[in-house]
Amino acid sequence: MSSQVRGYGARPVIEANKSKYLPVSNKLKLGLFPKAEIKNHMEKYSVDLSVCDPDDPAAYENFGDYLARNFKEGMRPLDQWHNSLICPCDGWLTAHFINNLCTIPVNGHMYSVDKLMGGEGDAKDFAGGLALIIRLDEADPHRFVFIDDGVVCDVRQLDAEKNQEDSMFFGPRTCTVMNTKRFHGVVQVEACGNSKGVEQLSDSQSPAFSRGEVKGRFLCSTAGIILLFKKGMMFPDDEFMVNTRNSLETRVRMGEKLGVAISMMGF
Secondary structure: OHHHOEOOOOOEEEEOOHHHOOOOOOOOOEOOOOOHHHHHHHHHHOOOHHHEEOOOHHHOOOHHHHHOOEEOOOOOOOOOOOOEEEOOOOEEEEEEEOOOOOEEEEOOEEEEHHHHOOOOOOHHHHOOOEEEEEEOOOOOOOEEEOOOOEEEEEEEEEOOOOOOOOOOOOOOEEEEEEEEOOOEEEEEEEEEOOOOOEEEOOOOOOOEEOOOOEEEEEOEOOEEEEEEEOOOOEEEOHHHHHHHHOOEEEEEOOOOEEEEEOOOOOO
């Protein structure tokens, strides 16, 4: 298992590999497969259901419910330091500075923040800021939570774009613009590898949300989350920057501390 390799900071790491970001044309698993597929998936990816609720594979109605399974209470506690950024999901993380052209480097390619966000014209606000990219592993529960207390300002449902080599970033995606207590203007992009997309589970009637509240789930197996922070709002833990420079992805868990808020000015 790659989890035996430890990077700077002692978390498990794996070598960043462009082949992990599959093109849109690939026929990936859809959310609703026969229940028999659950057992095959568990065996292939060594999935541990002991931390999940339910922990019996027969209890899941379909493959989609299994893929986006819940954790048992207490299995993913939130970091309690008042100034910390918590991880929204289980996965593999890389950290990148957003340059003055508002692009981020990922696996040898430069990605436009403007296109990532749907071309609404607000990408320039993130120049000089930071991007955290979390790629969900096949064995990870495919659900995610809010990283802070705050309010939703805008939600953009974006269709897949054609002719993109690495489509986890340009497949169907949901872009949520948020104003949060600790990090102020934050964008969270949930990106998918196929047309099934993302299901939002938070209360659509209220724009307010709480740190650690369930935000949604992915309906496909290839998925990732991109968090965008403005300059001077957040600094990630050193290990993520060092490992990323060394072309390594770092293993992270939902609720863990990823970094700190630089300012606590309130809303």
